[in-house]
Amino acid sequence: MSDDARSAFAAEFDVSRETLARLDRYAELLAEWQQRMNLVAPSTLPHIWDRHFRDSAQLLAIAGTGQRWLDIGAGGGFPGLVLAILDPTARFTLVESITKKCRFLTEVATETGTIDRVTIANQRVETLKPAPYDIITARAAAALDVLLDWSVRFGRPGTRWVLPKGRNVQEELATAAKRFHFDHQLIPSRTDSDARIVLATNLRPFGVKRR
Incomplete structure (x- = not known):
């Protein structure tokens, strides 16, 4: 089953043999480190x-082109490290507060x-430290309004927020809309029929004029 999934992944995302080898190594390290931490x-x-x-790779096509990515609550490296392997032209900042997880991320990178x-x-x-990013993402790190609150200061005109969300996405959008202006699209996830990916743009808190 794992070999079938690997082959299907390679075909779906048209990845090279070298890229597959890097992901194989990632999978090996994840299995090793998972024995020591969750x-x-x-x-x-x-x-x-x-x-x-x-689940991580699907975000590339949704996000479009971008040179600077911010991944909030990187954890095991999803989606940030997978995207870094798949897109050799972009730079990624992975934010993770747990030191031992950062050691894992460093080894994988x-x-x-x-x-x-x-x-x-x-x-x-x-x-x-505040800095502008082209694309901001996070996977299962916090509710949508919290993620937007954390990340609004890293946005600039043209920044895209690409945020995988579960079946409660409509409730999270409604809560976020009480605090922020933003445009958004909801894109079905390729890996979970109940999940949606929020693609948000033009984010600003209430009371802040559009730049």
């Missing part, structure tokens, strides 16, 4: 190609040859 739900480990790699384009920030996003 990086992903244990039940998802046998399904890494679909549940984690494919080193072993997959992405360390020169990946910055791993071992801190809470609230303390991260």
Whole structure:
């Protein structure tokens, strides 16, 4: 089943043999480190190609082109490290407050040859120095309104927020709309029929004029 999922991933995203080898190494490291810490739900480990790699990779086409990505609450590296492996032209900042998870992220980035384009920030996003990003993402890090609150200061005209969400996405959008102006699209997830990916633009808090 894992080989079938790997082959299906390669075909769906048209990835090279070298890129597949990097993802193979990522999968090996995740299995090793998972024995020492909880990086992903244990039940998802046998399904890494679909549940984690494919779930992350689908964001590339949705996000469009962008040179600077911010991944909030990077955890086991999804989606940020997968996207760094798939897009060799972009730079990624992965924010993760748990030090031992940052050690894992550093090892994966080193072993997959992405360390020169990946910055791993071992801190809470609230303390991260403001800087403009083209694309901001986060996977299961917080409710939508909280994510927007954390990340609005990293936006600029043209910034896109690409945020995977579950079946409660409409409620999260309604809550966020009480605090922020933003345009958005809802895109069905390729890996979960109940999930949607929020593509948000033109974000600004109430009381702030459009730039």
